[in-house]
Amino acid sequence: MKKILFVLLFAAISYSAVAQYPIPVQIDFTKTAQTIENIGASGCWFSEGIGKYWPEEKKQRIAELLFSKEVDPTGKLKGIGLSSWRFNIGAGSLEQADSSGIKDFRKRTDGFLNNDGTYNWDKQAGYRFFLQKAKDYGVETLIAFSNSPPVQFTKNHLSFKTEKDYQSNLRDDAYGDYARFLTEVIRHFEKEKIHFDYISPVNEPQWDWSHKFREADQEGSPWTNEQIFNITKQLNNELVEAKLNTRILVTEAGMLNYLYGSKGKAAQQIQSFFNPTSAVYMGNLSQVPKLIGGHSYFTEDGDSTLYATRNHLADTASAYKLKYWQTEYSMLGDGFREGIKADRSAIDCALFLAKVIHADLTTGNATAWQFWNAYEPGSAEKNTRYYLIALKGNPDFKDGSFTQTKNLWALGHFSRFIRPGMVRLDINAGLTENKKLLVSAYTDQKGKVVIVAINQHDQGAEINMKLLNNKRKYKTIKSYRTTGAEGDDMKLQAFKGIDHGIALPARSITTILME
Numbered sequence: 001m002k003k004i005l006f007v008l009l010f011a012a013i014s015y016s017a018v019a020q021y022p023i024p025v026q027i028d029f030t031k032t033a034q035t036i037e038n039i040g041a042s043g044c045w046f047s048e049g050i051g052k053y054w055p056e057e058k059k060q061r062i063a064e065l066l067f068s069k070e071v072d073p074t075g076k077l078k079g080i081g082l083s084s085w086r087f088n089i090g091a092g093s094l095e096q097a098d099s100s101g102i103k104d105f106r107k108r109t110d111g112f113l114n115n116d117g118t119y120n121w122d123k124q125a126g127y128r129f130f131l132q133k134a135k136d137y138g139v140e141t142l143i144a145f146s147n148s149p150p151v152q153f154t155k156n157h158l159s160f161k162t163e164k165d166y167q168s169n170l171r172d173d174a175y176g177d178y179a180r181f182l183t184e185v186i187r188h189f190e191k192e193k194i195h196f197d198y199i200s201p202v203n204e205p206q207w208d209w210s211h212k213f214r215e216a217d218q219e220g221s222p223w224t225n226e227q228i229f230n231i232t233k234q235l236n237n238e239l240v241e242a243k244l245n246t247r248i249l250v251t252e253a254g255m256l257n258y259l260y261g262s263k264g265k266a267a268q269q270i271q272s273f274f275n276p277t278s279a280v281y282m283g284n285l286s287q288v289p290k291l292i293g294g295h296s297y298f299t300e301d302g303d304s305t306l307y308a309t310r311n312h313l314a315d316t317a318s319a320y321k322l323k324y325w326q327t328e329y330s331m332l333g334d335g336f337r338e339g340i341k342a343d344r345s346a347i348d349c350a351l352f353l354a355k356v357i358h359a360d361l362t363t364g365n366a367t368a369w370q371f372w373n374a375y376e377p378g379s380a381e382k383n384t385r386y387y388l389i390a391l392k393g394n395p396d397f398k399d400g401s402f403t404q405t406k407n408l409w410a411l412g413h414f415s416r417f418i419r420p421g422m423v424r425l426d427i428n429a430g431l432t433e434n435k436k437l438l439v440s441a442y443t444d445q446k447g448k449v450v451i452v453a454i455n456q457h458d459q460g461a462e463i464n465m466k467l468l469n470n471k472r473k474y475k476t477i478k479s480y481r482t483t484g485a486e487g488d489d490m491k492l493q494a495f496k497g498i499d500h501g502i503a504l505p506a507r508s509i510t511t512i513l514m515e
Helices: 002-020 046-053 056-067 125-136 175-191 225-241 269-274 303-319 346-362 406-415 429-433
Strands: 023-035 038-042 084-088 141-145 198-200 251-253 291-295 323-328 368-371 375-377 389-393 400-404 423-427 437-443 449-455 461-468 477-482 491-493 502-504 508-514
Touching (some): 038 406, 046 056, 046 125, 046 375, 046 389, 056 125, 056 400, 084 368, 125 141, 141 175, 175 225, 225 269, 251 269, 269 291, 269 303, 303 346, 346 368, 346 406, 346 423, 346 437, 346 449, 368 406, 406 477, 406 508, 449 461, 449 502, 502 508
Parallel strands (some): 023 461, 038 084, 038 368, 141 198, 291 323, 323 368, 375 389
Antiparallel strands (some): 023 423, 389 400, 423 437, 437 449, 449 508, 477 491, 477 508
């Protein structure tokens, strides 16, 4: 009986601490962290079918959901206003058809390069549709990335490895060819008035990407650190010679701990590439910014791993005076299940996604955050692990239907109002002890404030906001909320102001905008 009473008392205290008593949240405007550069997503694989074949109304609405910053007359957001977009430069597996070895025809990519060395700029029509829409909507940062060199330059003439040796699939004599190809792609789009701010020549170099029976899931190639240095140096020289100011994004590490630790041929990438005494030092290359990119996959299974990994990364990046970009993440690993083997609902996934974004921004000090993948086939109701928009395509994928998921709006709570150039503000340390109530704040030079609050608790919570060292008065204060309820997707809320307690419903994400 005593044990039962103790459990009931503890539950009551926990509930009251979360649900009844307002939790003080102090934001100090004199204590700032990193400057946010962009928040975006990738449009890989399925862009081709949608952009090339789907009816105009459908693909235009998908673009609007991703890129629009407009608000309709009722106050409803038309989209999540991404500030970066990742465009995949294809390796040419689509032209190889079934002999490509890529099992899913939708994941084969067109290639601009012809076998005779000429270029066909009519290729990748679907990809180019979304790239153009990103530009038209004013997306601030455009990134071109490659999963594999063109098949004309690979050792096995395929877009993935057939040998398990952890060496690049790029032929030893084709480094210059690959660098010139990427430069030519950048130069072409420059002529089309589309400027790529970054080019990423290597993707997840730690994975072996080998399929000896020629049945691969996607394009890919491993790279050693020495090989990454060699292609980066070649590409740097080509960009300089072409007088292009596109910068090179490295290294798209498959997991964040490869950036500062781990063992293998593509490990400790911060120390390898940005220590002046290293044989593969690239900090003196003119097109390589003081920036390292990595993917948050497989480093979020439990809060201790989630925060410890990002603390270590932030400390290492700071020691080498580098910025960190999180350049790919979806719920690829099973960490999002949080110990539950059953299906996870759409709001379960959205809350987990929001938690990872929060950790990357507040603990990892990421200056950019990019999701994988904007759209993929799947359910919009459960286990929405890999996409913002769920697709249901026809067998030939030349038409289909789409449904926005809660993930779309979870990302939107950050991307829509945290704009490039905003600075993260310090939140009182006591709040960080409550791992299920997460709050971050951002401001710009005009004094606009954006606050994102994530309540993972099964009960509602209330917070009291206090702005320290800030004398500005705010004419407009708005609140947007996402819950598990249908249609409750970044929905505009009646809001009394921060002088009153701010209610955070159970299992919800709330963004507060102050202007």
